[in-house]
Amino acid sequence: MLGTAYAILFYAATLILVIGLAARIRVYARVPAPLKIPTTPAPKTRGGVVLRILREVVFFESLFKSNKWIWLFGWTFHMTMWLVLARHLRYFTQPVWGWVELVQPFGTYAAFGMIAGLAGLWLRRVVVERIRYITNPSDHLILALLLGIVLSGTMMRFVAHTDIVAVKAYMLGLMRLRIGALPGDPVLLLHLALVAVLMIVFPVSKLMHAPGLFFSPSRNQVDNPRERRHIAAWAAKLEG
Amino acid sequence: MAPKDTEIPQLAHPLEIPRLKCGAMADSMPYPASPEHQASVGFPGELLPDWKERALAKMKDLAEKNRAFQVYLDACVKCGACTDKCHYFIGTGDPKNMPVARQDLLRSVYRRYFTFAGKHFPWLVGARDLTEEVLDEWYSYYHQCSQCRRCSVFCPFGIDTAEISMAAREIMDVVGKGQKYCNEIIGKVHKIGNNLGLQEKALRATLEGLEEDIEDDTGVSVRIPLDEKGADILLVTPSADFFAEPHIEGLIGYAKVFHEAGVSWTVSSYASEAANFGLFIGSYENMREVSLRIRKAAKELGVKRIIFGECGHAWRVAYSFLNTLAGPWDFLDQNYPVPQHICEFTWGEIQKGTLNIDKARNDHIRLTYHDSCNVARASGMGEKAGGQFEIPRHILKSVCNHFYDMPRDTIMESTLCCGGGGGLLTDELMDLRTKGASPRMTALQEVTEEHGVTHMAAICAICKTQFSKVMPKFGYEMDSILSVHQMVSNAIILTGQDAGGEEEGETAEGAA
Numbered sequence: 001m002l003g004t005a006y007a008i009l010f011y012a013a014t015l016i017l018v019i020g021l022a023a024r025i026r027v028y029a030r031v032p033a034p035l036k037i038p039t040t041p042a043p044k045t046r047g048g049v050v051l052r053i054l055r056e057v058v059f060f061e062s063l064f065k066s067n068k069w070i071w072l073f074g075w076t077f078h079m080t081m082w083l084v085l086a087r088h089l090r091y092f093t094q095p096v097w098g099w100v101e102l103v104q105p106f107g108t109y110a111a112f113g114m115i116a117g118l119a120g121l122w123l124r125r126v127v128v129e130r131i132r133y134i135t136n137p138s139d140h141l142i143l144a145l146l147l148g149i150v151l152s153g154t155m156m157r158f159v160a161h162t163d164i165v166a167v168k169a170y171m172l173g174l175m176r177l178r179i180g181a182l183p184g185d186p187v188l189l190l191h192l193a194l195v196a197v198l199m200i201v202f203p204v205s206k207l208m209h210a211p212g213l214f215f216s217p218s219r220n221q222v223d224n225p226r227e228r229r230h231i232a233a234w235a236a237k238l239e240g
Numbered sequence: 241m242a243p244k245d246t247e248i249p250q251l252a253h254p255l256e257i258p259r260l261k262c263g264a265m266a267d268s269m270p271y272p273a274s275p276e277h278q279a280s281v282g283f284p285g286e287l288l289p290d291w292k293e294r295a296l297a298k299m300k301d302l303a304e305k306n307r308a309f310q311v312y313l314d315a316c317v318k319c320g321a322c323t324d325k326c327h328y329f330i331g332t333g334d335p336k337n338m339p340v341a342r343q344d345l346l347r348s349v350y351r352r353y354f355t356f357a358g359k360h361f362p363w364l365v366g367a368r369d370l371t372e373e374v375l376d377e378w379y380s381y382y383h384q385c386s387q388c389r390r391c392s393v394f395c396p397f398g399i400d401t402a403e404i405s406m407a408a409r410e411i412m413d414v415v416g417k418g419q420k421y422c423n424e425i426i427g428k429v430h431k432i433g434n435n436l437g438l439q440e441k442a443l444r445a446t447l448e449g450l451e452e453d454i455e456d457d458t459g460v461s462v463r464i465p466l467d468e469k470g471a472d473i474l475l476v477t478p479s480a481d482f483f484a485e486p487h488i489e490g491l492i493g494y495a496k497v498f499h500e501a502g503v504s505w506t507v508s509s510y511a512s513e514a515a516n517f518g519l520f521i522g523s524y525e526n527m528r529e530v531s532l533r534i535r536k537a538a539k540e541l542g543v544k545r546i547i548f549g550e551c552g553h554a555w556r557v558a559y560s561f562l563n564t565l566a567g568p569w570d571f572l573d574q575n576y577p578v579p580q581h582i583c584e585f586t587w588g589e590i591q592k593g594t595l596n597i598d599k600a601r602n603d604h605i606r607l608t609y610h611d612s613c614n615v616a617r618a619s620g621m622g623e624k625a626g627g628q629f630e631i632p633r634h635i636l637k638s639v640c641n642h643f644y645d646m647p648r649d650t651i652m653e654s655t656l657c658c659g660g661g662g663g664l665l666t667d668e669l670m671d672l673r674t675k676g677a678s679p680r681m682t683a684l685q686e687v688t689e690e691h692g693v694t695h696m697a698a699i700c701a702i703c704k705t706q707f708s709k710v711m712p713k714f715g716y717e718m719d720s721i722l723s724v725h726q727m728v729s730n731a732i733i734l735t736g737q738d739a740g741g742e743e744e745g746e747t748a749e750g751a752a
Binding site: 024028032034036040060070138139206208217219226228230234235 | 259366525568
């Protein structure tokens with residue numbers, strides 16, 4: 001029963017995430033940027049732009065320039081999240097890939113980095129007057145959702161272990177469209193339900209900042225307007 | 241609204257974060273455009289009965305035509321990185337002048353009508369209906385943004401409030417709620433060719449007067465040609481260079497440099513304006529129409545090159561957009577950048593050694609340099625990224641002995657706007673302009689205390705006008721703001737000029 005309910009939930013969540021994300025990205029890719037608007041100084045070559053975006057994605061370069069506290073909490077949260085996500089690959093692969101084995105010990109303790117990062121960001125949202133002013137209920141809810149996921153996960157790892165072998169068997173089954181039995185552990189069920197919610201809200205929430213960064217004209221444009229003429233299709237029509 | 245008495249903000253340092261003062265600037269708004277001004281730029285004369293439908297249709301149109309609009313409205317995570325970066329927020333404390341809050345004025349409406357979350361759970365994501373109150377709020381706060389892009393430097397996603405501000409102004413124009421200052425000026429450019437409405441005859445007389453002044457001053461005849469067919473270079477410069485101080489001293493500087501370089505050049509009466517206020521109102525069509533005047537003038541005069549004078553937003557449109565709006569420029573000499581900045585030209589001549597410069601002629605000046613926002617963050621100069629910071633400084637250091645930069649976090653890509661850019665340089669906004677200038681003025685006061693700086697140079701017509709108005713409120717003389725080419729002009733000894741001759745010069749009283 002439980003196994004089937006969660007299978008439906010995860011299949012639906014995956015569909016919503018993939019289709020929703022693809023649809024949004026399609027819009028971002030199709031809508032033209034009519035003018036050259038990189039925030040300068042900007043790279044003069046395509047390669048330079050790739051590096052600029054890479055520095056934003058890996059180091060959060062602009063945020064670092066902007067505010068060291070937000071950077072510290074935000075960067076810690078995101079980077080430890082990657083470690084934790086990488087570690088979770090072991091529940092979806094058999095045999096487990098070598099590099100995932102390597103990440104395992106780091107990914108385990110990275111959860112505390114996520115908790116610290118999220119707590120720091122949330123604290124600022126409440127304490128700093130300026131950030132409180134720009135906060136909507138949804139901003140609190142996303143933090144609650146993420147923190148719920150991390151705390152329930154950490155519980156299972158460090159406090160009340162769940163039958164992880166059974167969970168892995170269930171997940172491997174789901175990936176082959178075979179619905180097995182899921183352990184009835186409430187912490188596990190909460191963890192999985194919150195993850196599904198996160199997947200579902202992703203395409204309609206501010207989590208869209210992730211793909212958004214790659215499509216931001218002020219960051220992804222090459223600074224060469226005098227050398228190469230840039231013109232959007234709709235603007236070219238004005239020239240008739 | 242009559243300008244009220246402005247309480248000058250006392251900042252401990254240029255970037256001091258104020259306490260929030262909700263509603264502090266809610267009454268600030270520029271004069272509305274009259275039906276005639278609106279008509280001259282192709283917009284309805286007054287608020288239409290179906291304004292709401294039109295506004296939403298325009299919003300949809302923008303989302304389909306402009307990736308920045310679409311991505312920036314979606315991508316913000318409300319992290320707060322930008323909240324203390326706007327000079328208007330620092331100067332006023334009004335939370336709606338925090339970049340993210342300014343964006344949210346429009347984002348909230350976009351969410352309500354165009355996103356799943358906003359349609360079904362408006363209270364959750366801060367979505368709200370578009371009402372006349374919202375429109376009035378837009379009119380007030382989107383005219384408290386100088387589109388300087390400082391916030392976009394610090395945003396982890398590069399979200400540029402200038403883009404949102406331009407979009408909001410365009411939506412307002414489309415429904416008949418335009419701003420007088422910008423739209424009246426654009427109308428004049430369409431009709432006459434410059435922001436001032438200066439006709440060809442008056443322009444010719446002005447330039448002849450300037451030629452006489454230079455000759456009186458130096459004993460050398462230096463020409464400022466107008467509409468001369470067959471000249472190599474078309475100079476496009478802000479019309480303020482023809483009549484305002486200290487702009488005019490800059491124009492004299494360009495003329496001297498061209499003279500010494502031995503190039504043939506001309507000003508055009510048809511395209512006698514570098515500034516392009518179409519940018520401020522986010523109107524691609526108006527911006528394009530203004531730009532096409534330059535193309536037409538270049539063709540008719542048969543020039544080989546185009547050089548722009550000192551003007552900030554103008555240089556953004558020239559450097560970043562001119563090729564898009566009015567190109568391709570294949571009929572010009574491809575050995576030179578199209579267009580070229582006067583600073584690029586002058587620095588080239590200084591490097592070649594064409595100019596005879598006596599730095600000591602500027603010894604009465606202790607100088608700093610204000611990076612104009614749109615030159616700094618929306619354009620470039622020279623071959624290398626960051627040339628827009630280096631080249632003007634190279635020039636200034638070549639023509640004066642006492643140069644000191646303001647604190648690093650207030651210059652170059654982090655420069656603070658003068659407070660009057662982006663279509664706000666109008667008297668009824670003087671309160672806002674003064675408060676918005678306070679971070680820059682505080683940075684200036686720091687170098688005055690530390691290095692005895694007396695003057696500040698800039699390469700933007702708006703900066704120059706704004707500073708000559710607000711500097712007296714901060715204890716400086718109104719002529720403490722200089723054109724970069726005024727410094728060049730002071731230091732150049734023209735061929736044939738008596739080097740020991742009377743130098744009129746500046747008085748070194750300057751700062752308090």
